[in-house]
Amino acid sequence: MTPGMFWFVLSLAACGSEEAVAPPAAIIQVPLGASADVVAATWQVRMAKADARAPYEGRASWLAWYDQRRPEAIAAFASESDGPGLSRAHAEYAAIYRQAALIAANAALQVYGDDRQPSDPAEVDYLLGIAHVFTKQGDPAASFGKNGKSTAGDFAKRDATWAAWVKANPGAMPDEPSGLAAIQGKPGDLPGGSLVPTPLPLVGEPGAVDGGDPADLYALSRWHEAQARAADPASAEAVDLVLDPFRLPFEARHLATGAPVSDTWLFMSAYTSAADMQFVSKIAAGDLPGAEALAPTSAYAAIAHACSTTGKVDADCVIDQAAQLGQAIEAGMAAQNGGQADGFHRPFADYARAGALRAVDIYARARGENDTSGVLRINSFDRSIGHAADPVFIVFLAAWDAGNRNTTRATELVHQQLSTVPGLVIARAPLDALHIRLSRNAAPGVPTH
């Protein structure tokens, strides 16, 4: 379905779509462990009915959202004075920029840590310090306080600020770290485009490299988070549910209370229900038993439970059940539509196909089953196609890749998201530096046809 067709289809759904096709010939089973009620409660099935979609139809914001034009969507939410919609858009940008900060931190840790060269700019000590803080690895105190004489941008000031903070706060990072850039903007804005990396001169060699400060990205994330909370104070729980899985390692997580979440937060999201959001949020908060206990109401928790009965998460089982969930949702949507499959059913169900894999990936990682998690993560990426290509997940994947020194995919993912996430130019700087360094120190490669 082309982007413009979404609106066309939604507009026609109530009176019978031209894309209508024959109903599925076979009865589709629900995924292992999930009840028919859980499938029926997914936003996809509930919103297969035109009246349930009515609040979202004819809106520039949601059309742009569906078409993966997030900058237009967030501006449209603001102009439509849709507080919950604007809150969600800002919350997702907050999650994206948290992970963008992690891309920059992971890349800086690699290129200026283990792979550091004598000619690297003196300012990289500061970047390493930030990377240590943000990744919760190493000792930031050993890196801060060395750039007092830097003339590059305001690195001397930043370094001094963080050095003082680390000295005064030797324990865990607080929620409001000092030294962050002041972000200017109004609701619905994407202020990241005004930030640029600072050129840092090499030591003893001509030239400079771009210094991308992860703290700038964290500041952007905090700004979006504040906008999300201000846009709709009643959505505070939902903001935390969106943000928690993507917070930086040093941050405390919110404990999901199970409060209701409106459809504005679920529609065209990677979660089929509020229970799915709570499942992932509880995992992020370290509450695995609490997450597992959601199996009766969360399709993702049900799949995680059903596919780990042998004591380990079975990746093949999860892949099968994620596909099964997609089919069950499509069947449920068709049932809501008088037994007719419609053109938008598959794209809507695809959000769940990718989302289930992503949720159980996070579950497997929390259990220490990293290889299984990796398999599911890659499969989730493969399922993140078309409208289901969630920018939060894609930036999350790039951050993981940066930490794994897999710059080939990470640079491509960041490049793809630049039009959606303008502040990624900051993260691209250390990632590019890492890529060049790795490629120049790799086994020989020749162009191949």
Add this chain to the structure above:
Amino acid sequence: MPSLSRGALVALGLAATSVLAGAQLSFYEEQLPGTLNPLYASSMTDYRSQELIFDRMFYHSPLDNRMVSRVVEKYELADGGKSYKLTLKSGLKWHSGNPVTSKDVCFTVSAMLDKGTTSPIAEGYRSILAGCDATAPTIATIRFTKVFHNPQERLMFALLPAEKFTDTKIVPDSDFSQHPVGSGPYKGSKGRRGVTFEAYGNGHHAATISQLSLQEVQDPQVQVTTVRNNGVQGIIAVAPQYRPEVSSSDELQLKSYDLRSWWFISVNTKKGALAVPKVRQALDLILDRSDLRQLTIGVKPGEQNSPCEFISGPFVQSSPFYNRQVTFHEKSDRTAATKLLTDAGLTQIGGRWHYKGAPVTFNIGMLSSLENEAPDLLTQIGNQLSAAGFDRQESKVSADDWSRKVESGQATDFDLLVGKWSFGLVEEVNDLFQTRSGTSTGSRNIFNYSNPEADQLMVEYNQARTDTAAFDAYHKLHALLATDLPYLFLWKLDTKSAWRTEVRGNVISPFYYWTEVDGWKLQ
């Protein structure tokens, strides 16, 4: 299979459904491999096929990119970091049944260091490796030319069996290229119409699928129809216009394959009017890349998340080496092109361009396997040039001829050649544009392009002491090539595979693809 119609091929795919089942897995490749000797891989099919047959000393895990080895038990630095002492795992066997020993490791190193081995891959290792000593049957010490802080990264070559060679000078056309002996998960046997890989039980490999069958069909519709009907189980590179069909099927899954590929038209800068830079610049403006992309790959202008992105130089846009200040021409600008051609001394008679009194006819060739991902590209390029007033002849170039003639600079009868280059982590392009000198420089310089200024920039890249210097050299090279135009740069195109959902555990490794084939299984 040129004699069969598309309909007949589709029917064959349907008929094959009941034949290809069980533990055999069949898949479509872009082309047949030209060689199964890892020192002479020149196509991606070569690399992928060789990954099934051979072990590389070290490789990156496709899951988390960590460096691992299937053949090395333990390792330690020696000689102040200039040597690497390896202990092989016990029980490793060649497909001949003989044991893999340290002598094989050292033979492989010696073969690459032998200047009689005319392999560009070996040439790359000569600046890294200094020698090798086999001190015990399972212990080898590899010497480097200098201390490297990441020696394992320099040891990603495939292991060769000393028993199959009479000396360390390894030539490309030996029997080994068609009937190799490796220690990898599969024994390979190349036939005229495909390659069969039989699982080989070994201490370090336990492939679940007993046989793989590589087949070549370049009609993307036939490929997709056949895989949908279970005639084969996978397609390595699915044409972009068929990807929505694959992704909307519950029986198939679209899989990402990390590969950096960009497409180009190489220009014979030594032939006729094309020797004039303004003529090349005019051709660059005549091309309507937007139309070409839409007509052949199916990407509409302005489409979000397109798998195909225009480029202005020899790198993909996401690469740090891509000079983002250099713009590309998306749409045709015939007015500017006409002025350039006129300035270059060409005249238009009866709507056709003439140079030195004769009509200009371009002999255009295209690597035949590109037809798989971009059907009709050759015709569409010809049509655009014809509409602009140039006569043309078109022909497709087989993969074998591309490897033997085009890459070696012997296809000089052509004026324009359409191709693509693929890269892994290393994106060096010196082999493509540096003045050719034996196998040491410009080994894939298609029309023997030579530009002293470009050569100097590539030397600067090679000799760069800092990443910044390397970055600057390639940015300048990008800008220079975008003006001098030994290539008309087209686009980068993502590669996606399609596999039936019965195929499980199918983790695809960047570039090499089959590295984790032991974990693949059929449900």
